[in-house]
Amino acid sequence: MKNNNVTIHDISKALEIDSSTVSRALNNSPRVSQKTKDKIISKANELGYQRNSLASKLRTNKTHSIGVIVPRISRHFFSSAIAGIEETAYDAGYDVIICQSLDDYEREKKLMNTMLSNRVDGVLISISMKTTEHDHFKEYQKQGLPILFFDRPCALANSTNVIIDDFKIGKEVTEHLIEQGCKDIVHFSGPQTSQLYQQRTKGFKAALEKHQLPFREEYVFESSLMKEDGIEMAKKILALPKVDGVVSSNDTSAISAMQHLKENGIRIPQDIAFVGFSNEPVSAVFEPSLTTVKQPDFEMGKIAASLLFEQIKSEGNLRINQTKILEPELIIRNSSRKKS
Amino acid sequence: MKNNNVTIHDISKALEIDSSTVSRALNNSPRVSQKTKDKIISKANELGYQRNSLASKLRTNKTHSIGVIVPRISRHFFSSAIAGIEETAYDAGYDVIICQSLDDYEREKKLMNTMLSNRVDGVLISISMKTTEHDHFKEYQKQGLPILFFDRPCALANSTNVIIDDFKIGKEVTEHLIEQGCKDIVHFSGPQTSQLYQQRTKGFKAALEKHQLPFREEYVFESSLMKEDGIEMAKKILALPKVDGVVSSNDTSAISAMQHLKENGIRIPQDIAFVGFSNEPVSAVFEPSLTTVKQPDFEMGKIAASLLFEQIKSEGNLRINQTKILEPELIIRNSSRKKS
DNA sequence: TTTAAAAATACAATCGATTGTATTTTGTTT
DNA sequence: AAACAAAATACAATCGATTGTATTTTTAAA
Incomplete structure (x- = not known):
């Protein structure tokens, strides 16, 4: 199967028009008369010409x-x-x-x-x-x-x-749980190497402080927020003395945690209320449907x-x-x- | 902000070595001595050389x-x-x-x-x-x-x-519902312009025939299988005299249909059993969890x-x-x- | 018709890397 | 040290399109 790419030079030869004119015609330059443009374009179609953008990009240095x-x-x-x-x-x-x-x-x-x-x-x-x-x-x-x-x-x-302002929204979701009456809130954080998760965690902390609730290190779980992490964190929650709310930095881990907790007889939101993050499609459909943050x-x-x-x-x-x-x-x- | 791309010619000039040798060195050709290769590579790093793949691709005609x-x-x-x-x-x-x-x-x-x-x-x-x-x-x-x-x-x-063999699996899922006792099965089909959906529908039909169940045109709904289509189809189901099973060509429409039916007091699977297609993540989490086909x-x-x-x-x-x-x-x- | 201006087209270099061929350098053998 | 092969490097054309400049053709004015 040979490489039969048609170039402007093929058009140029077929019509005996210089390749520079062919190029200009194909780029609709005003320097070429309409008559030759028509000739060139129809020949290009006839031959099945396809611009080689590699060449073009190389020459123009614009990709x-x-x-x-x-x-x-x-x-x-x-x-x-x-x-x-x-x-x-x-x-x-x-x-x-x-x-x-x-x-x-x-x-x-x-x-x-x-x-x-x-x-x-x-x-x-x-x-x-x-x-x-x-x-x-x-x-x-x-x-x-x-x-x-x-x-x-x-x-x-x-x-x-x-x-988005991760601090602000992190604070907002936490306050939402506090308004609902939560006092012992666990936080699922992503890797603190990421500014984004740092900010959300700070927001979480700020909300607790504002409402005079204690911030406890052992109530903050850091993980990659994958499905399996959610299950792990659910187990940790069961081991904690008192938890009535969870602020998760994503939906995925929140949902797998909820699933695990439900299996262990925890009622959501009555026993533990949850908020997630990202508005994954699954969060609308899970039962109970997950409160979350829709990012634009x-x-x-x-x-x-x-x-x-x-x-x-x-x-x-x-x-x-x-x-x-x-x-x-x-x-x-x-x-x-x-x-x- | 100028364009300061380093080329092999820059390396060539800096070392007073021909650019062809530079090119060969960077491609680790055996035609260049190790000594010059080392010199060239270290200079390339020093200058921050990055191969221009556009040029390379153009020349070699392999992208x-x-x-x-x-x-x-x-x-x-x-x-x-x-x-x-x-x-x-x-x-x-x-x-x-x-x-x-x-x-x-x-x-x-x-x-x-x-x-x-x-x-x-x-x-x-x-x-x-x-x-x-x-x-x-x-x-x-x-x-x-x-x-x-x-x-x-x-x-x-x-x-x-x-x-995948869409006919075969279309038949298989339908037979699964029949085995569960379904007799009046609705089929959510995708656009019949697509071979894939044609085959699934044929499989659906074949299963009915095999088990001497009637195939009724009015039990086959064709749509784009989007969320909204699912709701529409749920409404159509409610208008049909008797339905006890649904074979959907995807999960998305199956789930939105189930959701609508649940809201209207239909129990799943007791009243109507559902099978979907694609194993979207949401199907494992929805309640009831959706029987589906996991494609490889x-x-x-x-x-x-x-x-x-x-x-x-x-x-x-x-x-x-x-x-x-x-x-x-x-x-x-x-x-x-x-x-x- | 001549001539200048404008329009259309042709020429030629270029983008950066690759590669066949030619030349130079190195190394080996006698 | 001469002679030759082998190794290393240099030369030059090429991929396909673009573009500044030069040249030719057309048009219009004098």
Whole structure:
């Protein structure tokens, strides 16, 4: 099976028109007359011409593509954010290269290199939970390319963050439980290496303090917030003297914990009230339905992408050290309704 | 912010070594002495050299990247399949370009063009439900590139399909309900333009016939199987004289239908038993937990990718008109357990 | 018709890496 | 030290499209 790619030179030869004119015609340049444009375009169709974007990108040094790196595309939040990114990119005429870091630092590093060697025009990234060091981003920035962090903030200089106020919402959900009468609240935290989880935990603490409730280290469980972690944490709860509420940093672990607790005769929300985080589809359907925080996922993708395009277009003449904070929404469902 | 990409020519100048030697050194060619290789590599690191893969790909006409097109990455089945594809690709040293067709034919067509102009080495695709015409695939094949369909088969000549036997499993799930004592079974079908749904429906029909149950057109609902469709279909069920079972072609619509029916006092599985399809995470957590079919998602991705790589390597000297059939697994849960 | 201006097209260099061929350097053998 | 093979390196063309400059053709004005 031979490689029968048609090039502008084939068109050029077939019509005896210089390839530069062919190129201009195909790019609808005003320097080519309509008559020749028509001839060239119809010949291009006839031969099944497909522009070689590699060549084009090489020459122009503009790839019209951006890279997106997320921990996992299977997470509802990320796939929605990606949908938002794609919509914006599509309108702007950009291709999107989607990659998963699987929350692995080495992989994230390798992906940043792939981005560089594919000469994307910019990168949108939600960094891996294990990333504590930023050299791979600095390396990338050295090439003069913009990088923008969304959802999971990064304290890298000259970069933009699009996030929600995790402190504020962490405090808010905790206060919601307190209002429902909870006094002994456990907190499921993600890795404290991540700013995001740090902030949520701080918010949790702040809410307790505000309402003169004690903050106890042994009531804070740190984990990767996976399904299995939820079960482990449920067991820990059963071992604690008194628990009447749980503030979880995600839905996944909250639900598996609830499931385990239910199996052990705990009633939710009567005995223990729960709030999660992320509004995974499953949280609406679980019984009891899980109170959670809906992050503006799709919207965040759109905003992050358009900010990145702004930066790409400005070619570095823009103040890029900014943080955009979006508003999440607390969705109150049955898992936290102690009072009616 | 200037573009300070380092090229092999920069290294070449700095060391006064010809760029061809630099290139060979960086590719670890045996034609370059170890001594110069060392010199070149250390200089490359010093300057922060990053290979420009665009140039490389252009020259070699091998991109070492494949395209993946799926309807939506947010669907659990697809994100798992993609994980499998990525794992295999990663091992084979290939980049993966992931795109969503959003089940839109025009978009799919455009994406195939993007694939072509980005000169991918091959494409893995699960076609959009709205695709009935295959010219965009033929156009692609003309360039001598391999295309492989997974999950949703396509009757295109010279192409490989990696699928499950939808007829067989469609029959199997229906028989499962019949064994549980169901006699008046409704079928939620997807668009009959898709071979996949056609086959499942045929399997449904075959099971009824085998057990001498009547097949009634009015017991088959065709829709896009979205959440809202599930609610609509639940309403239709309530309007039917007698229904004691539902065979749904996906979980999403099954669950929203069950939810609506529960709200209307129908007990599941006692009054109506349900089986779904896809094993979405939510189906294990819903109450009652939903009997469903687990497709070998991750595995399917791995197999599809490795078949594609075989074809890429063989450069067309391979019989490619094959169909690989994988075995799905019926997961029996509470939604269909009438007998214990 | 001549001539200048404008429009259309052609020429040629370039993006960065690769690779077949040519040349130089090194090493071995007598 | 000469002669030759082998090893290492240099030269130069190439992938396909783009783009600044030069040239030709067309149009319009004098």
